[in-house]
Amino acid sequence: MPNTNPSTTTIERLNDKNNDASKKSLVNYSFFLGATKDNLDEIKKLNNNCGLKIFMGSSTGDLLVDDDDILADIFSVCNKIIAVHAEDEKTLKEAEKSVTGDSFTNHPDARPVEAAVKATTKAVELAIKFNKRLHILHLSTAEEVEFLRKHKSTGLITAETTPQHLLLYSPDIYNEIGSFGQMNPPIREKYHQKELWAGLKDGTINCIATDHAPHTIEEKNKPYGQAPSGMPGVQTSLTLMLNEVSNEAINLEDVVKWMCENPAELYNIKNKGFLRTGYDADITIVDMNKENTIMNKDMYSKCGWTAFDGKTTKGWPITTIVNGNIVYDNNKLNLDIRGKEVEFSS
Numbered sequence: 001m002p003n004t005n006p007s008t009t010t011i012e013r014l015n016d017k018n019n020d021a022s023k024k025s026l027v028n029y030s031f032f033l034g035a036t037k038d039n040l041d042e043i044k045k046l047n048n049n050c051g052l053k054i055f056m057g058s059s060t061g062d063l064l065v066d067d068d069d070i071l072a073d074i075f076s077v078c079n080k081i082i083a084v085h086a087e088d089e090k091t092l093k094e095a096e097k098s099v100t101g102d103s104f105t106n107h108p109d110a111r112p113v114e115a116a117v118k119a120t121t122k123a124v125e126l127a128i129k130f131n132k133r134l135h136i137l138h139l140s141t142a143e144e145v146e147f148l149r150k151h152k153s154t155g156l157i158t159a160e161t162t163p164q165h166l167l168l169y170s171p172d173i174y175n176e177i178g179s180f181g182q183m184n185p186p187i188r189e190k191y192h193q194k195e196l197w198a199g200l201k202d203g204t205i206n207c208i209a210t211d212h213a214p215h216t217i218e219e220k221n222k223p224y225g226q227a228p229s230g231m232p233g234v235q236t237s238l239t240l241m242l243n244e245v246s247n248e249a250i251n252l253e254d255v256v257k258w259m260c261e262n263p264a265e266l267y268n269i270k271n272k273g274f275l276r277t278g279y280d281a282d283i284t285i286v287d288m289n290k291e292n293t294i295m296n297k298d299m300y301s302k303c304g305w306t307a308f309d310g311k312t313t314k315g316w317p318i319t320t321i322v323n324g325n326i327v328y329d330n331n332k333l334n335l336d337i338r339g340k341e342v343e344f345s346s
């Protein structure tokens, strides 16, 4: 995501990030460029990366494009996938005013369903108008799934949701872990989950992503209104989904589709996502009988916490192979391996 410090809003910064990753990342990578109100020239130059991210509503960081004319300009010039954080800024500002008190349980009311629906609707209209590929990030509402289902036949729109939106729900999560359950768009009431799962199963939602945002415990310990939104998710995503297979809610083939095949296809990633002759050997070996409890102390992220701390899951990755090299095997990392920047077909 581009809302880092500094934010990734120029090709130069994108190159810097790729350069950093080439030195540090154990896995393969690509980064979004972030849209701003005045970086059209940079957006035009986008070439070999996963795409552009637009924050239609303000979230963590200072990236925000809430002006309709500028949004239209961005859609007209961008030739990569346009990925949107779909929350309507005006609706957020209105909702914020009506929320009183400092309880984290207010978070879904401060960033209501209408904000998400309004922004998703606007983004879909722009994608159709300019015939552009649109990807809706971290989908969180039943209403958006219904709306997107009606527009699937355009062939222009894909979407993703996260394990936390599928498995955690309001108000329980805020009562249990407060700010550590706070992200944007919010973890919402349970009724949304049924439709998110249905959307995944019928192909309205294409893949599982994590919106990995590893804010530190110190940052998260601030009161409501000051604590940043966002939670880590990369390390726990696969076991959480495999646990749903163990619970017989979904099939193993679904997980492969949502976490390997579909992401590779929707971003046009070269030689990845499938076990095929000539494809890169990026393989995760899982043990469907392994049971383990997710714990803060086992998190590799510098943030050192997870919203799923204490949850026992059945089905775990045991070996990870990147470009033919074993980078993780039975709890041991091989820190000598480096991933590569992934490539895209146009």
Ligand SMILES: [Zn+2]
Pocket: 059, 084, 085, 137, 138, 184, 185, 211
């Ligand atoms: Zn976002």
